[in-house]
Amino acid sequence: MSSTNQKVTQEFYIANEADMVAFGEGIGRTLRAQSASQCVFLNGDLGAGKTTLSRGILRAFGHAGAVKSPTYTLVEIYEFAERRVYHFDLYRLGDPEELEYMGIRDYFSDGSICLMEWPERGRGILPEPDLFIDVTVQGDGRKIQLTAKPNLVLA
Ligand code: ADP
Numbered sequence: 001m002s003s004t005n006q007k008v009t010q011e012f013y014i015a016n017e018a019d020m021v022a023f024g025e026g027i028g029r030t031l032r033a034q035s036a037s038q039c040v041f042l043n044g045d046l047g048a049g050k051t052t053l054s055r056g057i058l059r060a061f062g063h064a065g066a067v068k069s070p071t072y073t074l075v076e077i078y079e080f081a082e083r084r085v086y087h088f089d090l091y092r093l094g095d096p097e098e099l100e101y102m103g104i105r106d107y108f109s110d111g112s113i114c115l116m117e118w119p120e121r122g123r124g125i126l127p128e129p130d131l132f133i134d135v136t137v138q139g140d141g142r143k144i145q146l147t148a149k150p151n152l153v154l155a
C-alpha cells in the first residue's frame with residue numbers, strides 16, 4: 001500500500017468472475033458506508049471486467065439481478081430506499097460536452113453513487129473521482145488497482 005497526496009493505492013488479483021462480483025460487493029459496502037455522494041471511475045479495456053465489478057457494487061446496495069451495459073443510453077439508474085446509484089458507460093459518448101447537456105452535475109448530489117465506465121471520454125467535464133479502479137487482464141484473472149481517498153480504503 002502506498003500513499004501520495006492523501007490518496008491510497010491498493011492492488012489485488014481476482015482469479016475469476018464470481019470472485020470479481022464478491023470483490024465488487026466489498027467495494028460497494030465501503031461506498032454505502034459513506035453518506036456523501038461518491039464518484040467511482042472504472043478504467044480498463046473492453047472485456048476487462050468493469051461491468052462485472054459494477055454488478056458486485058450494486059449487489060451491496062441490494063440489487064440482486066443482472067446489470068445491463070448502458071452503452072447506448074449512457075446511464076442506467078438504480079433506485080434504492082436511501083439513495084440512487086447511477087451506472088454510466090461513456091464508451092459511445094462523442095463529445096464530453098454532451099454530458100453538460102444531460103445535466104451531469106445533478107447526478108453528483110443527494111448522496112448518489114456514480115459508477116463510470118470509460119470515464120476518459122468525459123475528460124474535462126467529470127469531477128475528480130473519489131475512487132479510481134483500474135482493471136487489467138492478468139493471465140486467466142484480473143489485476144485491480146484501487147486509488148482512493150482514505151475513507152474509501154478497503155479493510
Ligand atoms: P467490461 O465491462 O470491462 O467490458 P465485463 O464486465 O463485461 O467487462 O466482463 C468481460 C468478461 O470478463 C466477462 O466474460 C466476465 O465474466 C469476465 N471476467 C470478469 N472479471 C473476471 C475475473 N476477475 N477473472 C476472469 N474473468 C473475469
Ligand code: MG
Nearest residue numbers: 050051069117
Ligand atoms: Mg462494460
